[in-house]
Amino acid sequence: MKFLVDECLSPALVNRLQTAGYQATHVTHLNKSGWSDQALMAVILDADWTFITGNAFDFRGPAGTPGSSGGYSGAKIHAGLICLNRPYNDSRRIQLELLEEALSEINELEGDLVNQVLEVTLHDDDTIEATVYGLPT
Structure with a gap:
């Protein structure tokens, strides 16, 4: 798997992913800051x-x-x-x-996330919940 981190998140995530052995970069490292979601989706x-x-x-x-709706809808x-x-x-x-x-x-998935979404949510009580589902469904 290779990861692209959105510009709304810290570039420190790229460092952590690389330390874990993954190829990773940040939107800003690709000079794509400020791009529309549609343009970024093509990349x-x-x-x-x-x-x-x-x-x-x-x-x-x-x-x-x-x-x-959203970038992945099509x-x-x-x-x-x-x-x-x-x-x-x-x-x-x-983050x-x-x-x-x-x-x-x-x-735990022992694979990839092809056609899947992994949502990791921090709740108000400081618990973290992870959910995986298919998209498109």
């Missing part, structure tokens, strides 16, 4: 990136109906989407904590 799909974002709605659509096949759902006033530490949970889930 993600063409290069088979597993995309990591903090903007779940923009890419998977509404939580209740994933795939009904994708027939993709390398996977990881949504780190956290408060907007989060810290790099929180790294959620990434650790995502890496743990990926290890």
Whole structure:
């Protein structure tokens, strides 16, 4: 798997992914900062990136109906989407904590995330929940 980290997340996530043995880069490292979601989706799909974002709605659509809208709504096949759902006033530490949970889930899957979404959510009571589901469904 190779990962592309969205510009809304810390570049420190790239370092952690590389330490774990994955190929990873950040949107800013590709000089794609400020690109529209649609333009970024073309890059993600063409290069088979597993995309990591903090903007779940923009890419998977509404939580209740994933795939009904958002960047991945028209994708027939993709390398996977990881949504780190956290408060907007989060810290790099929180992002790294959620990434650790995502890496743990990926290890349990013993494969890849082709046509799947991995959502890692930090709840108000500080518990972390991970959910994996297919997209397209």
